[in-house]
Amino acid sequence: MKPSDLQAKSFATYPPQARALAIEYLGVLKRMPLVLLALVLRQLIQCDWSFPAEREQLELQLKLLSRMDDASFSGAMAPFIRIPLTNKLLNFDWVERPQPFSEQLTAYLSEQHLSDDYHSAAGNYQLLLQKAIPQTPPVIPRWTIVVIGRASQNV
DSSP, rough: OGGGOOGGGGGGTHHHHHHHHHHHHHHHHHHHOOHHHHHHHHHHHHHGGOHHHHHHHHHHHHHHHSSSOOOHHHHHHHHTTTTTHHHHTTSOOOOOOOHHHHHHHHHHHHHHTTTHHHHEEEEEEHHHHHSSSOOOOOOOOOOOOOOOOOOOOOO
């Protein structure tokens, strides 16, 4: 299956919030290159159990992508599209099993010396998201407390 073949029923086994989000942004998911889509689906499939802030970040990412014009979207996806995939990866059940797909993808990228290409594409994508999605500070200031026992040495 190719990403462009996705349909609402493709997400029938996803948890309720994940399924609703996938259906809402189906048009974006269908346009994503598989290299990136599998990672988004990993986040999506976990969204029912994620913290609200994590769900919000995923939804903001999908919303941003859905609002991009064709040229901007193509430019953001181009580095991922340039990463070739094997038939084995293309034929893997990446919709139902995005985690195992990602593990096989990682091994493939390493074997083919494509990890640097992937990390470069991911880094550029992350920069795009950081620039476009405003980072909101926590509603309540956060404190971190570290307790070190008396017997601790060279801490």
